[in-house]
Amino acid sequence: DAGVTQSPTHLIKTRGQQVTLRCSPKSGHDTVSWYQQALGQGPQFIFQYYEEEERQRGNFPDRFSGHQFPNYSSELNVNALLLGDSALYLCASSLRLGTAKNTEAFFGQGTRLTVV
């Protein structure tokens, strides 16, 4: 059973460019959340997708957008990249509702984005 997979693993972009990160959830999971982890910090919640809609959003500008596909996979898009967007981007998948056990998030290994 494949866990959460993210691609690419590493990425280097120039300021002002746009980037798309991809995530395939763990088999059976229907909810995908994205987190930004800056160097030396804990992950910060960006947004969560369920049934192809954004359900909740953290304190991130509109330059950060996402999408969820019918097969539950998801994309994170960042426009007009800034140097401060350099971070590890983590995708987490889970089931939408239920007990803490059901809503346990399984994380991918992340995409390391470097903006130069």
Next chain:
Amino acid sequence: AQTVTQSQPEMSVQEAETVTLSCTYDTSESNYYLFWYKQPPSRQMILVIRQEAYKQQNATENRFSVNFQKAAKSFSLKISDSQLGDTAMYFCAFMVFTSGTYKYIFGTGTRLKVLA
């Protein structure tokens, strides 16, 4: 504001010894869950232990146990019989439900090094 505070940026422990990592949190929500995640150099976040806030009994998972003090909003992790493989970043987190969805709030992490 919902926050998680880990006041120990770095800790070290001798192999086979016991270490306790501290965590305090702040939330006005009544329905939440608490977690400790481990992030080794591979970057993947791995669940160590979870605690339902409505349960008074402290959770245990093999060598890992928590001391959950709800009134004090404290959630410390005790690792017994430390092993070299326990070397990693440890993040305390709580999950809060909002409008039918949920998100994780993470602390800034504690870097644990187990010494041979």
